[in-house]
């Protein structure tokens with residue numbers, strides 16, 4: 049290993065959401081945070097070097113990415129996901145949630161139905177509701193420790209609610225599924241049949257565990273490309289969320305035009321220069337770093353799995369196929385939502401994301417972020433073990 053993911057880096061007093069705002073957000077001061085989806089690892093040295101070099105240059109005027117930016121992006125996506133993107137498809141946005149909100153406004157009208165598959169990343173529902181569209185939910189099926197899609201309900205919900213837009217989470221946060229070709233094709237065919245446009249949020253695409261493969265939804269069938277807005281970003285992969293850089297690919301010119309128009313209405317124009325610099329450096333040099341990171345996360349996942357089965361078997365791990373966000377089932381403890389929150393926050397001193405914020409099907413679950421040095425994960429699990437043992441004694 050060339051990179052050291054065991055290093056514990058102090059994040060307190062760095063204006064960081066994960067560590068610095070506990071009390072403000074109703075958590076105890078000394079809570080151990082494993083919630084929001086960023087990592088406690090430093091971004092790779094070649095990204096830091098590129099940012100330092102730009103800082104030293106010292107001029108931060110209006111900026112735009114050039115041909116090299118696109119070529120680096122194209123090569124990363126081709127190598128990682130066998131997807132060949134074209135220059136005119138690209139629209140850059142300051143974040144994926146921004147892109148989702150823009151797509152909702154550009155492609156639907158107030159009151160239109162927008163479909164999501166809960167439990168899912170909570171800003172999906174927020175984006176629909178804040179933009180005054182109707183939230184339509186196709187709940188995932190949870191059976192035998194794994195999540196699957198209810199296609200009949202998916203199609204019925206589209207028909208009954210005249211759904212115009214579907215927001216797909218691929219890979220899926222928080223249930224950890226990396227959707228297969230068959231699953232994506234079935235979903236896409238239903239969308240094609242009913243004229244539904246798809247926003248495919250693929251921000252977690254680079255975090256895939258051995259044995260699984262990320263498939264770009266828009267690339268699974270040529271017709272799907274024409275109905276899809278694909279959201280990608282280097283921000284999860286290389287821990288750059290604070291630099292707000294995402295790359296949205298829209299092959300269909302009329303969808304792209306509507307999207308761009310909506311962006312213009314919000315006054316947004318260019319990416320920040322540090323986002324451009326970091327994105328290029330990361331995708332140009334980041335392959336080996338990412339391979340080591342995935343290995344490390346795989347080790348942490350093994351650690352978590354063994355810890356739970358040996359010490360707290362009451363907590364069930366939903367085996368993630370991708371992402372560093374792990375969905376844990378606490379239902380065997382038979383606690384109310386308040387009791388579960390009390391156990392996690394007050395007794396164990398942990399700040400996780402409670403399942404109910406992910407919507408339907410989230411009751412009795414918690415999401416834990418394992419992208420931290422193993423020692424921090426171990427400390428968190430020790431706290432959880434003690435709290436659960438005290439509870440059931």
Ligand SMILES: Cc1ncc(COP(=O)(O)O)c(C=O)c1O
Nearest residue numbers: 085143144145146169221249251
């Ligand atoms: C599925 C998913 N989409 C989007 C985001 C956030 O993207 P951004 O910070 O670019 O808005 C996250 C972050 O957790 C996520 O899990």
